[in-house]
Amino acid sequence: MVDAKDVQMDSSSKTADAAVAKTEQKPTAAPRSLAQELHHQLASLTTAVDSLEPRYTTLVLRSLPTIRKRTQTPEGSHALKQVIEEAFPLDSPQRQNLLSAFADLNALPEPEAPASMDIDGEPITDSAEPKEATSVKEKEKKKTAKPPRSAALPEADIYLTLLTIVWLLDHKELSKGEQLASHTVQRLQALNRRTLDQLQSRVYFYFARFHELADDEHSLASIRPILLSAQRTSALRRDDDSQATILNLLLRNYFHYNLFEQADKLIANSTFPESAGNAQLARWYFYLGRIRAIQLSYTEAHGHLESAIRRAPAPAIAPGFLQTAYKFCIIVELLMGDIPERSIFRQPVLRDALVPYLQIAQAVRTGNIAQFEETLAKYKGRFRAETTYTLVLRLRHNVIKTALRSISLAYSRIPLSSVCTKLKLDSEEEAEYIVAKAIKDGVIDAQLDHEQGAMKSKDVLDIYSTNEPQRAFHERIQFLMQMHNDSVRAMRYRPGAHTKALESAEEARDRERELAKEIADGGLDSDDDMPEGF
Numbered sequence: 001m002v003d004a005k006d007v008q009m010d011s012s013s014k015t016a017d018a019a020v021a022k023t024e025q026k027p028t029a030a031p032r033s034l035a036q037e038l039h040h041q042l043a044s045l046t047t048a049v050d051s052l053e054p055r056y057t058t059l060v061l062r063s064l065p066t067i068r069k070r071t072q073t074p075e076g077s078h079a080l081k082q083v084i085e086e087a088f089p090l091d092s093p094q095r096q097n098l099l100s101a102f103a104d105l106n107a108l109p110e111p112e113a114p115a116s117m118d119i120d121g122e123p124i125t126d127s128a129e130p131k132e133a134t135s136v137k138e139k140e141k142k143k144t145a146k147p148p149r150s151a152a153l154p155e156a157d158i159y160l161t162l163l164t165i166v167w168l169l170d171h172k173e174l175s176k177g178e179q180l181a182s183h184t185v186q187r188l189q190a191l192n193r194r195t196l197d198q199l200q201s202r203v204y205f206y207f208a209r210f211h212e213l214a215d216d217e218h219s220l221a222s223i224r225p226i227l228l229s230a231q232r233t234s235a236l237r238r239d240d241d242s243q244a245t246i247l248n249l250l251l252r253n254y255f256h257y258n259l260f261e262q263a264d265k266l267i268a269n270s271t272f273p274e275s276a277g278n279a280q281l282a283r284w285y286f287y288l289g290r291i292r293a294i295q296l297s298y299t300e301a302h303g304h305l306e307s308a309i310r311r312a313p314a315p316a317i318a319p320g321f322l323q324t325a326y327k328f329c330i331i332v333e334l335l336m337g338d339i340p341e342r343s344i345f346r347q348p349v350l351r352d353a354l355v356p357y358l359q360i361a362q363a364v365r366t367g368n369i370a371q372f373e374e375t376l377a378k379y380k381g382r383f384r385a386e387t388t389y390t391l392v393l394r395l396r397h398n399v400i401k402t403a404l405r406s407i408s409l410a411y412s413r414i415p416l417s418s419v420c421t422k423l424k425l426d427s428e429e430e431a432e433y434i435v436a437k438a439i440k441d442g443v444i445d446a447q448l449d450h451e452q453g454a455m456k457s458k459d460v461l462d463i464y465s466t467n468e469p470q471r472a473f474h475e476r477i478q479f480l481m482q483m484h485n486d487s488v489r490a491m492r493y494r495p496g497a498h499t500k501a502l503e504s505a506e507e508a509r510d511r512e513r514e515l516a517k518e519i520a521d522g523g524l525d526s527d528d529d530m531p532e533g534f
Contacts, residue, residue, distance in 0.1 A: 034071070039083065045156050049195050054198065064163075174210060185230075197241045201244070208249045227246050230246050267288065282313075285305070286321075293332050315348075323350060400434060408444040411455075419431045428453065435448060
């Protein structure tokens, strides 16, 4: 007798062995080389042009950071050069133009070929076919193999040019990169293809980046007319990708030279495309927040900066942008009179970058003028390099107001000379003006004694001994009662609505009686004589 459990165990073991055998039979696909990956991207661009689907171009550009890292090695550089040689015809001027960027590539070591195991001079093969058969198959494959596709499409040409520009930027070849980027921009201005929009926006970005890194101080200003012309052209062609990129490049250009009025006019006379990418939207909101902060519109600036932080990429991808956005957001929040949360300063990406701003926030919170002046003097150069120095200077008034509030609570009467000493002001007149302004703004509840030169704080009354809680409670009750009355009023029917319903019901009954009477008298002989509704 064979036990049923043994049968089940045997069947289960057979299925397990079969599953293991299947997994062993399926070898894992080897990763593609950089040359194969580049040919795959060129094929995707061809598909994007043939099918007019921009999502293929989006996928190609999404893989650009990965390919950029791979081209930084000597093997990747040689692979990129090899693909350019295969993609362009021999008599193509663009081929010579791109290969000239790799003139110094000969100094780099050649990539080593993969080693193969040979026995008695013959390579090991998995197939059991004879040599003659394999040689015949190889000859047939060589006859039927297609030559590499040339970069006849402008999209493939611009993509390889973009990779070369990025390669020059990574290898610090600024002069060659600037020349190639300028030449590519001139070529793009003569083309009007919607399939080039996304690639064109990337070319303009690196074109402005090379001029920003140039040694010439006026190099960035010289490209402003080119960017303005490209912005008008992209707006007329409804090229959202180029329009969003160039708008941010123009704002960055204006900020580099502190031309905030021109930047504000550009924002007022242009419309940012809603279909722009998330990265460009984050930059746009960041620049809007900076301009509104300079214009003293702190509430609006804080909203824009928070939007930029929410739309920013992950901290591992763009830590610099996130740090800069948080710096301006913290300062604007302090200028609004609020204190940022301490958890912001504890994030690993922001901990070291926000050390000066943490000390500034502590000085504003406690009203410590000495700590504020010490921090400002210590990190003055850093604030200037980060273009936050002017906004940090505005916080001095907030520190003074906080210190005045604590002084008014601690002293019922204090001379202005002591106030001047505590706040580290230059004269008693300045202290008097500051105290008067604080009293007018409602920061402190006090009065000035001009004859004796002192500040008298009013007695702090117990608010529950006054009618203030009763008044606030009465306002809340009125608000709730008004909301209840509005809701009940909205639920009521219109006057006379029920009478119309009764009239329609009585008319229906009358029609039914007349119909029944006619049927009984034999007046209706066929279905054609039936009234409407039956």
